[in-house]
Amino acid sequence: MSTHQHHSPSASLSKVTKLAFGIGDLGPAIVAAINGFFLNAFLLEVAGIPPTYAAAIFLIVKIWDAINDPLIGILTDRTQTRWGRRRPWLLFGAVPFALAYFLHWLVPDVGVGGKFWYYLVVALLLDTAYTAVNVPYTAMTPELSDDYDERTSLNAYRFSFSILGGTLAAFVHTIIISSYQGEAIVRGYALSAGIWAMVIVISNIITFIFTKESHFQSPQAEGPGLLEGLRLTLQNRAFIFVTIIYLLSWLAIQFVQNNLFLYVKYWARGEDQFQWLLLLLQLGSFVFVLIWARLSERLGKQTVYYLGTAFWVMASILIYFIPAGGVRWLYFIAPIASIGVSVCYLIPWSMLPDVVDLDELETGQRREGIFYGFFVFLQKLGISTGIAISNLILGWAGYVKPEYAGAPVPPEQTDGVLLALRLFVSLAPMLILLASYVAVWFYPITRLKHQQIQAQLARGRAQDVL
Numbered sequence: 001m002s003t004h005q006h007h008s009p010s011a012s013l014s015k016v017t018k019l020a021f022g023i024g025d026l027g028p029a030i031v032a033a034i035n036g037f038f039l040n041a042f043l044l045e046v047a048g049i050p051p052t053y054a055a056a057i058f059l060i061v062k063i064w065d066a067i068n069d070p071l072i073g074i075l076t077d078r079t080q081t082r083w084g085r086r087r088p089w090l091l092f093g094a095v096p097f098a099l100a101y102f103l104h105w106l107v108p109d110v111g112v113g114g115k116f117w118y119y120l121v122v123a124l125l126l127d128t129a130y131t132a133v134n135v136p137y138t139a140m141t142p143e144l145s146d147d148y149d150e151r152t153s154l155n156a157y158r159f160s161f162s163i164l165g166g167t168l169a170a171f172v173h174t175i176i177i178s179s180y181q182g183e184a185i186v187r188g189y190a191l192s193a194g195i196w197a198m199v200i201v202i203s204n205i206i207t208f209i210f211t212k213e214s215h216f217q218s219p220q221a222e223g224p225g226l227l228e229g230l231r232l233t234l235q236n237r238a239f240i241f242v243t244i245i246y247l248l249s250w251l252a253i254q255f256v257q258n259n260l261f262l263y264v265k266y267w268a269r270g271e272d273q274f275q276w277l278l279l280l281l282q283l284g285s286f287v288f289v290l291i292w293a294r295l296s297e298r299l300g301k302q303t304v305y306y307l308g309t310a311f312w313v314m315a316s317i318l319i320y321f322i323p324a325g326g327v328r329w330l331y332f333i334a335p336i337a338s339i340g341v342s343v344c345y346l347i348p349w350s351m352l353p354d355v356v357d358l359d360e361l362e363t364g365q366r367r368e369g370i371f372y373g374f375f376v377f378l379q380k381l382g383i384s385t386g387i388a389i390s391n392l393i394l395g396w397a398g399y400v401k402p403e404y405a406g407a408p409v410p411p412e413q414t415d416g417v418l419l420a421l422r423l424f425v426s427l428a429p430m431l432i433l434l435a436s437y438v439a440v441w442f443y444p445i446t447r448l449k450h451q452q453i454q455a456q457l458a459r460g461r462a463q464d465v466l
Contacts, residue, residue, distance in 0.1 A: 013145055013154070017211055021144065022157035024090065024207030026165040027200035028134045031101055031126075033166030034173050034196065036257035037278065039104075040387050041265075044394075045402050046186060047107050047115055051395035057120050058384035058391075061127050065377050065384075069131050073373020076136040077366075084213035085369075086136035086143070093132040094204035098197035100126035105193035107186045131373070133204060139372035142353035143213045146454060149297050152350045156293035159345045160286055167282030169196055174275035236362070237444065239355045239371065244439035245305070246348035246375060252312075252429035252436075253344055254386030256337075259424040266413045267421055270327025277330050284338025289346050296350070300447055302440050305347045309433045312340020316430035320422060340433070349375075354445045357453050361460075393420050 043049040049057075072089075079085045103122045108115060141154055173192045180188035260278075265271040288308070296304045315337035322329045352375060356368050397416030413421075445453075 012147075013150060017144065018154060018157040020207050020210030021140065021154060022161035023203050024137045024140075024211075025158045025162040026203035027094070027097060028130065028137070029162035029166040030169040030196045030199060031130060032162075033170045033257075033282075034192075035104075036254060037170050037261055038173065040258045040390065041261050042105070042189065043119065044391070044399070046189065047119070048112065048401065049115055049119065050112070050401075051391040051399055053112070053116050054119075055388040055391040055395070057116065057123055058388045060120060061123050062381055062384050062388075064124055065127060065131075065381065068128055069135065069377030070370055070373045072131050072135050073139070073369035073371070075369070076139060076373075077369035079136075083208075086140045086213060087208050087211065089132055089136035090204045091208045093129060094201045097126075097129035097133050097204075098200040100129045101200060102190075102193045102197040105189045107189075131377075135369065135373045137207065138349070138375065139368040140211065140213060141349075141372075142356045142368055144211070146357065151353045152293050152296055152301075152346075155346055155350045156289055158349075159289045159342075163282055163286040163289060163342070163345065165199075167279060167286070169199075170282070171275050171279050174278070178272075178275075236355060236359050238358055241439045241443040242348060242351045242355055243374070245351070245436050245443065247381065248432050248436035248439070249309075249344035249348060251386060252432040253341060255390070255428045255432070256425050258386045258390050259421055263421040263425050264327065264330070265410060267324055267418050268322065268327040268330060269325045270330070271410070273327055277327075277334055280331065281334040281338050281341070284335045285342040285345065288339050288342035292343055292346055296347070301347050301351055302443060302446075305343055305440050306437065308343025308347075309340045309436070312337050312344075313430050313433055315340065316426045316433075320426035324418075344433075351443065351445065354450050354453070357450070357457065358445060361453055361456055390420075390424055 040054070043054045043057075044051060076085055076089055079088065081088050083091075100122060104119070104126050108118050110118065141151060141158075144154060145151055172195075176192045176195075177185055177188035180186075261271075261274055264274045264277065270277075292304050292308055295307075299307075315333050318333050318336070319330070322333075352371060356366070356371055359371070360366055394417055397420050398414040399417050400411040400413055402411055
């Protein structure tokens with residue numbers, strides 16, 4: 001007899017459920033957006049951390065990530081409460097997540113060595129809290145619906161809130177810190193962090209209250225251990241390919257996010273226009289998430305990925321040839337790039353629930369937690385890898401730190417640093433996206449294949465009931 005209880009959900013979820021689910025990604029999206037666009041510059045130019053120190057912090061955190069992400073995924077699979085398996089983690093993890101995020105944007109009055117240890121400890125705490133909230137949240141997707149297109153719709157809601165929330169947070173963050181001059185800019189970072197920490201808590205509570213895990217519930221707390229669970233997961237061929245797709249697409253995003261502010265500041269020479277460029281890029285991504293979600297119902301997820309990322313490849317070629325001081329050209333290129341960025345947000349996460357169904361068919365177990373835990377690990381691996389590689393190269397190229405935090409006149413960077421920044425936002429993501437096409441080509445779950453999987457699962461569950 002199956003160890004899992006199945007409740008067939010309606011093919012169409014209510015708007016309230018979809019909205020509440022989408023709101024749940026505000027916290028992770030705010031952290032990902034602000035950290036992605038501003039953390040590197042904050043550590044280098046406000047906190048005064050040398051590039052190699054910053055790179056070391058993120059590499060060390062990735063070692064911990066390799067353990068805590070799949071571990072928390074397994075723990076959520078085994079969690080048993082009257083509220084479900086995933087939702088309690090959102091409720092009890094909200095405050096630690098918000099507090100760790102707030103601490104990440106303070107500048108302690110200690111030397112460079114002390115700051116290294118401070119940001120290392122806080123980064124480890126933030127990483128753990130992020131995992132404790134984001135893994136169970138994302139693992140809720142297949143538990144809300146088993147419909148192929150409805151899952152894409154859920155992710156469209158999720159990434160609509162994600163992109164709009166991240167856009168608003170990054171835009172307001174820029175306005176707040178720009179209102180503080182000179183060394184007082186550290187107070188601006190603290191104020192911004194406090195505001196978004198409160199949003200993190202509130203959004204998690206809303207998702208906890210207005211969603212319900214009605215699809216799958218597990219009456220037992222037993223299952224494969226960490227190593228055995230990872231071994232079984234990595235035997236899933238479809239998961240291997242969707243993992244490669246997500247890692248590469250997210251790494252492409254992070255190379256741009258981590259370096260775009262520095263690129264605009266030192267090469268395009270339009271630091272005062274950055275928030276408007278960011279708004280243009282992110283709003284375009286929001287619009288096209290909705291468009292691609294509809295098109296995927298007709299064309300399929302793989303075809304949509306090819307089409308969308310082709311626009312980003314074109315934008316990457318164009319941005320490489322922008323002349324020094326040519327910030328005005330970015331207003332033309334940003335909307336083109338947003339078409340491809342939106343696909344990289346939407347499609348890999350829409351593929352993953354189908355992989356979980358295939359895993360259930362092959363193993364007889366529902367193991368959303370470990371799959372989504374591994375995906376969250378890849379998300380953070382992309383972020384940290386992008387920052388670490390960028391900072392190591394900037395350090396080697398002779399990056400020049402501003403005289404003090406918030407200095408009105410930016411220093412002149414070396415030709416090596418300027419070339420590196422240009423490559424980070426153009427040719428590097430282009431090559432990464434082209435490499436991802438191989439994995440998309442071999443990804444085996446089409447719409448027809450998923451329908452066959454669902455039919456086989458339905459027959460198996462009917463036999464279990466009998």
